[in-house]
Amino acid sequence: MDKLRRYLLSNLSILFFSIFLPLFAIASVIFMIKLATYTAVIQLNLLEMGKLYLFVLPELLFYTLPTAFVVGGALTLYRLSNDNEMVVVFSLGISPAFIAKVLAIPAFLLSVLLFVNFLVVTPYIKIISGNFLDHKKAEAKFNLTASEFGHNFGDWMLFINSSDETTHTFSDVVLFNKEMKGEILITAKKAKLINKNGALQLHLEQGEGYSHDNDILKSMVFKTANINDMLNTDPTVYRNTFDYWTNSERRDKKDKLLITNTLLSLFPPISIFLIIALGIVHARHQKRWIYLWLFLSIVGFYSATIIMQKWLGFHTIWVVATLWIIITYGFYRRLVGSRF
Numbered sequence: 001m002d003k004l005r006r007y008l009l010s011n012l013s014i015l016f017f018s019i020f021l022p023l024f025a026i027a028s029v030i031f032m033i034k035l036a037t038y039t040a041v042i043q044l045n046l047l048e049m050g051k052l053y054l055f056v057l058p059e060l061l062f063y064t065l066p067t068a069f070v071v072g073g074a075l076t077l078y079r080l081s082n083d084n085e086m087v088v089v090f091s092l093g094i095s096p097a098f099i100a101k102v103l104a105i106p107a108f109l110l111s112v113l114l115f116v117n118f119l120v121v122t123p124y125i126k127i128i129s130g131n132f133l134d135h136k137k138a139e140a141k142f143n144l145t146a147s148e149f150g151h152n153f154g155d156w157m158l159f160i161n162s163s164d165e166t167t168h169t170f171s172d173v174v175l176f177n178k179e180m181k182g183e184i185l186i187t188a189k190k191a192k193l194i195n196k197n198g199a200l201q202l203h204l205e206q207g208e209g210y211s212h213d214n215d216i217l218k219s220m221v222f223k224t225a226n227i228n229d230m231l232n233t234d235p236t237v238y239r240n241t242f243d244y245w246t247n248s249e250r251r252d253k254k255d256k257l258l259i260t261n262t263l264l265s266l267f268p269p270i271s272i273f274l275i276i277a278l279g280i281v282h283a284r285h286q287k288r289w290i291y292l293w294l295f296l297s298i299v300g301f302y303s304a305t306i307i308m309q310k311w312l313g314f315h316t317i318w319v320v321a322t323l324w325i326i327i328t329y330g331f332y333r334r335l336v337g338s339r340f
Contacts, residue, residue: 004089005102011080012106016072023064031056038133055129058121062114066267069110070275071294073103077279078290086280096280096336100272107268114265118257123244127236153202156227160191169193173204175227185210186225202227256309259316263305266317270325271297273332280336 035052038044044052077099080086090096151158153175161172173191177184188207193200204225211218238244245254274297278290301324309316 008102009106012073012076015076016068019072020064020068023068024060027060027064031060051132055125058117058125062117065110066114066264067298069107069268070271070298073275074279074290074294077276078281081279081281087282096276099276103272103275104269107272110268111265118261118265120241123241124238127238131236183212200228259309259314260305262317263320266321267301270321271328274328277328277331277335
């Protein structure tokens with residue numbers, strides 16, 4: 001029995017990693033594309049891009065590991081069945097229940113790992129990742145340079161003709177705002193960016209202002225003027241896991257994450273019957289569309305997880321898990337349990 005258990009687990013590990021690595025690579029490429037959009041707002045060097053990738057690594061693992069386990073487990077049994085090895089196993093008097101027990105151990109361990117990932121690791125990573133991005137955005141605001149595309153400065157669009165990065169002074173500055181009443185245009189010959197305890201202040205000298213409202217054009221001339229913009233650099237404080245999941249901040253989003261991620265963490269152990277039902281076949285008499293059924297099963301589970309929580313809330317966890325076990329056990333009894 002021990003040799004058979006080790007043999008099954010060795011075959012499972014080979015197919016698991018052959019499926020997990022491509023899935024993980026695809027997810028990483030998708031993140032890299034998303035990462036490229038950050039560079040339009042903030043400047044990132046290679047080390048900082050690597051740091052952001054490490055921040056998202058737990059999330060990538062969370063969404064790829066359960067799918068890779070279910071697909072890998074089913075394909076492992078399917079390959080052994082096509083090689084007639086499962087027929088030999090059952091002819092020796094070993095029941096499919098033994099296969100279920102062998103698969104249940106790594107499925108349970110993986111489920112525990114997924115729970116630790118999304119309950120403990122991910123909240124901490126999200127906070128330090130958010131603090132890092134906020135810090136880089138604040139740096140981007142403070143490091144304004146001359147550009148033909150302009151910059152966002154609070155509610156204003158800021159265009160700079162020439163700049164001195166060392167002293168944060170600018171020449172021939174134009175500001176435009178259409179969020180206030182009417183449209184406002186301000187020009188200044190000189191400007192200086194000042195950081196006052198987290199508040200950015202753009203000090204303008206020798207300028208003119210124009211406003212347009214209800215077909216009335218107003219103008220003014222000024223020697224000095226100040227425009228303020230808050231520079232949010234205070235980092236979010238991570239206290240503990242319990243505080244993160246119980247505080248009222250973004251409550252609706254956290255509730256959805258708790259429901260969805262709990263079911264995804266339970267996906268490997270509650271899919272044991274599905275793995276056996278799809279994987280174990282008689283090579284001569286049974287031909288199954290295993291890839292199609294795996295695809296439909298994963299899509300169906302994920303869809304039920306997302307859709308049913310709109311009506312059932314936290315009851316979605318036990319309802320979906322129970323229905324999934326009943327349905328997959330029915331397939332298991334009909335396709336495998338009654339035959340082997």
